[in-house]
Structure formats: C-alpha cells, structure tokens
Amino acid sequence: MSETDLPSPPWDRNRRRPAPAKVPLTRDRIVDAAYTVLDREGYDRFSMRQVALELGVAVSALYVHVANKDELFELMYNRTFVGEELPDPDPENWQEQIKEFARRGRARLRQHRDLARISMAHIPFTPELLPHVERLMAIFRSSGMPDLVAAMAGDLLSTYIEGFCLEESMWLERYRDMDEETWETKRTEIMNYFAELPPDRFPNMVAMAPYMVDESNDYRFELGVDILVRGLASYIPAR
Amino acid sequence: MSETDLPSPPWDRNRRRPAPAKVPLTRDRIVDAAYTVLDREGYDRFSMRQVALELGVAVSALYVHVANKDELFELMYNRTFVGEELPDPDPENWQEQIKEFARRGRARLRQHRDLARISMAHIPFTPELLPHVERLMAIFRSSGMPDLVAAMAGDLLSTYIEGFCLEESMWLERYRDMDEETWETKRTEIMNYFAELPPDRFPNMVAMAPYMVDESNDYRFELGVDILVRGLASYIPAR
DNA sequence: GAACTCAGTGAACACTGTTCTAGCATGAAC
DNA sequence: GTTCATGCTAGAACAGTGTTCACTGAGTTC
Known part of the structure; x- marks a missing residue:
C-alpha cells in the first residue's frame, strides 16, 4: 500500500x-x-x-x-468438478465405483458455501463436463444394465447428490450463526417435537423420530446411494 | 370500475x-x-x-x-399439497401406491410456473404437511422394509420428485418464448451435437444420445421412480 | 510522435425488499 | 350522537441490487 x-x-x-x-x-x-x-x-x-x-x-x-x-x-x-478423475470401468466393481463417485461429488459440493444451490440451478451439460459424464456412462454400461436405464442413472444419481447436498446446506445455513450449545438445544427441541406428537394420529412419525434426527448425514447419504444402486442393479439381466 | x-x-x-x-x-x-x-x-x-x-x-x-x-x-x-389425499396402506400394493404418490406430486409441482424452485428451497417440515408425511410413512412401513430405510425413503423420494421437476422446469423456462418451430430446430441441434461428438473419445455419449433426447419426460420420470422403488423393495426381508 | 484500441472508470437508470410516519374508516364507549 | 381507539392502508424513503453508458488513459502499432 x-x-x-x-x-x-x-x-x-x-x-x-x-x-x-x-x-x-x-x-x-x-x-x-x-x-x-x-x-x-x-x-x-x-x-x-x-x-x-x-x-x-x-x-x-x-x-x-x-x-x-x-x-x-x-x-x-x-x-466445481475440474480435476476430478473417474476410474476405468471395472464391471465386477461398478457399484463401489458409483458410490465413490457419489461421495466425491458430495465432497466437492461441500467445498464452498451454498455451492449446492448454484449447482442445482444449472443444467449439467457444458463442454467442460462432457468427459466426466462420458466416463460415468462407461461405468454404468459396463455393469450390463440396459442403455435406457444407464441414461437415466446419470440424471438420477446427480439429482440425488445435488438434492441431498442442497437440503444439507439449508440446515447448515439455518443454524450457521449458532454456537454449539444453542444448536444442541435446537436439536432436542426438534426431537421433543416429534416425540410429543399425539401417538394416535401420528404413530408412524413418533416411531420413526429417532431415525430422523439421530442418524448422521454421512450415514444417510450412504444409505440413499445404496438404495439407488440396488435399484439400478435390479435392471441387470441375469447371465 | x-x-x-x-x-x-x-x-x-x-x-x-x-x-x-x-x-x-x-x-x-x-x-x-x-x-x-x-x-x-x-x-x-x-x-x-x-x-x-x-x-x-x-x-x-x-x-x-x-x-x-x-x-x-x-x-x-x-x-402446494393441501387437499392431496393418500390412500390407506395396502401392503400388497405399496409399490403402486408410492408410484401414484410420486405422479401426483409431480402434477402438483407443475401446476404453477417455477413452483419446483420454491419447493426445492424449502425444508418440507411444516405442521401443514405432517399428516401427509405420516400417511406416506405408513405406506412405506406397511411394506415391511426396516424403519431406518423407510425414514430415508421419504426424503429420497421427495428429493427425486422435486429435483426432476426442477430440471424439467428449467428446460421449460429456457425455451419458454420459443414457438414450436424454433423449438424443433433447437431439438435437432442438441441431437446433432451429441451425434457429432468424436466417437473415439465419447463412444458412450454417442451411443446413448438417442435415449437422452428421444424419451419423453413422462417416461423418464416413471423409470426413475421404478428404480427407486426397486431399490427400496430390495431391503424388504424375505418372509 | 501520432493514431488507435480497449480494459477499466464513475455515474446513472430502473429496479428490488423493507421500514417508517401518518391518515382514513370502522367499531366500541360513553 | 359524539368521542375515542384500533386496525389497515398509503406514500415516501432508505439502502441496496444488476446492468448500461460515455468517457478516460495507458499500451501498442504504424
């Protein structure tokens, strides 16, 4: 200066x-x-x-x-995704490859505040992303699923990743300027809210309350990806 | 006046x-x-x-x-969802019930322009929606899937519905003020873009091009829901 | 050394969400 | 039947927004 x-x-x-x-x-x-x-x-x-x-x-x-x-x-x-490399397709291992892709996608979207929001608002069809999509498709097709399903799989997976990260970031944003203590208070507040619902009118909500607040986001994300991958796998014709 | x-x-x-x-x-x-x-x-x-x-x-x-x-x-x-009624759980028919739920959700989000964008930006945990979520959970649990999976299923499904509708509406918005003719031109433009990619570097993209543009949104939506439901069904323990 | 190009400037335009003060018309109180 | 309080509403104002524009002035070219 x-x-x-x-x-x-x-x-x-x-x-x-x-x-x-x-x-x-x-x-x-x-x-x-x-x-x-x-x-x-x-x-x-x-x-x-x-x-x-x-x-x-x-x-x-x-x-x-x-x-x-x-x-x-x-x-x-x-x-957001420059420098991200996908492995060569390994037909025996496509499920784990896809899961790893999902994990890395989430990690990227968490690198910057509100990035998920920007990502969600854009259609992922830019020249820069083409090679990336190409390799993803290669992995899906190597699994033996029909091309029609593979084409859908890409959209489905990225919708899930982005949607999950968006919701995650909205919670983060909402409690951004809270210290650890008030956050813990808020947490028990939510828990109590579900626990104190009239059990005759909301038996299922009350029963599921623990799963809705207890589980970590990491675990929930993993479970979601697993459900998706299982659904995709069900389309692979038996050899 | x-x-x-x-x-x-x-x-x-x-x-x-x-x-x-x-x-x-x-x-x-x-x-x-x-x-x-x-x-x-x-x-x-x-x-x-x-x-x-x-x-x-x-x-x-x-x-x-x-x-x-x-x-x-x-x-x-x-x-958005007031007046929407969910049926009583029918364990033999939970898959179709869930699919119908998804279809109706998409229909609601398409009722107003950009409604998907507003929906995506809000966490669906308001008192108004509670009874709705309760009935959805009832259907999931009636299928016999573990509670942990059922809790995730709701999020997963609504993320998919909202994400799909958001992407759909973005395409709609982008070509909103085009007449039928220019839209058809744009459509073939996109098709050509994929068709003319170098096949040695993008073999999968070229092979999948027809599925990416040809299929109607209705069909794509249905396929996505089916993949999800199959994934969820895979968690139901055999009796 | 003069002419030209063009990235960067500051001011301006037409908006935005939100707040403030103040006035109107209606109901109740006497 | 007059007075009062109250709830809605209007208008102006504030602080900010994305975007455009005519205009500089340094660097390059001839």
Whole structure:
C-alpha cells in the first residue's frame, strides 16, 4: 500500500486517475474472488459489487469479462468438478465405483458455501463436463444394465447428490450463526417435537423420530446411494 | 370500475383518500395474487410490488399480513399439497401406491410456473404437511422394509420428485418464448451435437444420445421412480 | 510522435425488499 | 350522537441490487 492508493481530491479527478491494476483482470481471477465472496456472504448476499470490491475494481469492469451474474455463476459451477478423475470401468466393481463417485461429488459440493444451490440451478451439460459424464456412462454400461436405464442413472444419481447436498446446506445455513450449545438445544427441541406428537394420529412419525434426527448425514447419504444402486442393479439381466 | 378509481389531484391528496378496499386483505388473497404473479412473471421477476399491483394495494399493506418475501414463498409452498389425499396402506400394493404418490406430486409441482424452485428451497417440515408425511410413512412401513430405510425413503423420494421437476422446469423456462418451430430446430441441434461428438473419445455419449433426447419426460420420470422403488423393495426381508 | 484500441472508470437508470410516519374508516364507549 | 381507539392502508424513503453508458488513459502499432 502506497500513498497513491489515497483517493485523489475532487478538483484533481480529471487529471490524475488511479493507475490500472498491475495484474490484469481475467475470468479466472473474477471466479476466484466470486468464491471468496460466496464463502463470506452466502448466496443471498452475493452481489457483483461485492466481487468488484474484493478485487479492488469497478463493478462495470467485471462486465467486460462476464456477461452477467448468471454467467458468473455458471463459470463457478463449471469449475466445481475440474480435476476430478473417474476410474476405468471395472464391471465386477461398478457399484463401489458409483458410490465413490457419489461421495466425491458430495465432497466437492461441500467445498464452498451454498455451492449446492448454484449447482442445482444449472443444467449439467457444458463442454467442460462432457468427459466426466462420458466416463460415468462407461461405468454404468459396463455393469450390463440396459442403455435406457444407464441414461437415466446419470440424471438420477446427480439429482440425488445435488438434492441431498442442497437440503444439507439449508440446515447448515439455518443454524450457521449458532454456537454449539444453542444448536444442541435446537436439536432436542426438534426431537421433543416429534416425540410429543399425539401417538394416535401420528404413530408412524413418533416411531420413526429417532431415525430422523439421530442418524448422521454421512450415514444417510450412504444409505440413499445404496438404495439407488440396488435399484439400478435390479435392471441387470441375469447371465 | 367507476370514476372514483381515478387518482386524486395532488392538491386534494390530504383531504380525499381512496376508500379502503371493500374486500379486506388476507393472507389467502395475498397468496392467490402471488400465484398469479408467479405464473405471469416467473420466479426471477417475482416481486412484492407486482403482488401489490395485482391486488391494487400498496406494497406496505402486504407486510402487515406477511413478514417478508420468504414467508410469502413459504405460504405458497405450504399450499402446494393441501387437499392431496393418500390412500390407506395396502401392503400388497405399496409399490403402486408410492408410484401414484410420486405422479401426483409431480402434477402438483407443475401446476404453477417455477413452483419446483420454491419447493426445492424449502425444508418440507411444516405442521401443514405432517399428516401427509405420516400417511406416506405408513405406506412405506406397511411394506415391511426396516424403519431406518423407510425414514430415508421419504426424503429420497421427495428429493427425486422435486429435483426432476426442477430440471424439467428449467428446460421449460429456457425455451419458454420459443414457438414450436424454433423449438424443433433447437431439438435437432442438441441431437446433432451429441451425434457429432468424436466417437473415439465419447463412444458412450454417442451411443446413448438417442435415449437422452428421444424419451419423453413422462417416461423418464416413471423409470426413475421404478428404480427407486426397486431399490427400496430390495431391503424388504424375505418372509 | 501520432493514431488507435480497449480494459477499466464513475455515474446513472430502473429496479428490488423493507421500514417508517401518518391518515382514513370502522367499531366500541360513553 | 359524539368521542375515542384500533386496525389497515398509503406514500415516501432508505439502502441496496444488476446492468448500461460515455468517457478516460495507458499500451501498442504504424
């Protein structure tokens, strides 16, 4: 920081302008800053002005590189899965390969705050993701399931992953600024709510209450993937 | 419409005020208007001012009945499934009962533009929905699957329904203001895109291309539900 | 050294959600 | 039948939003 960072006095505005940034603005730098802002502010408070502020740049400068806010979100979404590698299809082991794919997908979506929300709002058909989808399809087809089912399987699985992460993040967001203690209070509140429902009108809810709050998200996610994989497996014709 | 609907001249503003609406403003009327605005403008252009305009009322009047925009969305969401009835559990027929539940859920979410988006953004745990969830759980448990699986099944199924409808509505939204002809052009464009991928690098995509565009959404939805139900059924211990 | 290109600027536009003060019309109280 | 309180509603205002625009000024090309 030098004294040239100070704002120039008004009578001087038309003579001296701040020197342009040494580092030129690029799409990549904008996306970097956008992630920083997203993590700090969350989806609802994310704004182009915040991104510009983060970069120390005028808002309008962003629009030279990015068409609009939506395109910026798309760029962020596209980066979500870069570098992710899928293994070569192993027909004996396709179920575990798919489960691992799901786990890594969830991990990626948890890397940034509210990323699941952005992801859910975009159709995953960009050129950047094509090789990824290709390898996923390879694994499904290697299992021997009909092509029609394999085509559906990709959609089904990514809908599940994104949907699960979205719900997860909404709970996280709701209790974001709570300390451990109030969170524990809230937890027992929810538990009590289900436990104290009239058992004659809600016998099933009361019976299932423990499973709804006790189980960890990790376990629930795993169970969901297993149900999906079993359903897919049921379509593989016996040899 | 009478001449009293004309705006009063400025010099008269402090004497004559427009008579208050004969029909008092209620939450229900606001939600009605909100749905009208949503259908006309879509989620992105939905605003409190538009709702007020629709009712012929000042914006601030809305805030007497509704805490904020988010609560209004919640009210809209809560209304989505009112009146929907689930049958008594029939253990021999639980699979068809669940499928019917899914179909009706999709139909409801398609009743209003962008409703899937609102639905996805809300956690379905409101008092209004409790009896609904209770009956759904009753059906799952009647099948004989473990309680842990049944608890997961509800989440899994509604995630699928909402996710499917969301993706469906995004495609719909994207091609909303296209006529039949340009839509058909776009369709073949997509088809060609997949067909013209280099077959050595994308053998699976090329092979699956027909299934990705040809199948109707209805059929795809049905297939997805069937995969889910089969996965759930695999957890039922043999008698 | 002059001409040109173009990323970046600040101001502006047309909106948004939300809050505030203040006034109207209705019901109850006397 | 007048007064009072109360609940709804209006209008203006605040602080913010995405996006556009004419205009700089540094760097490159001729």
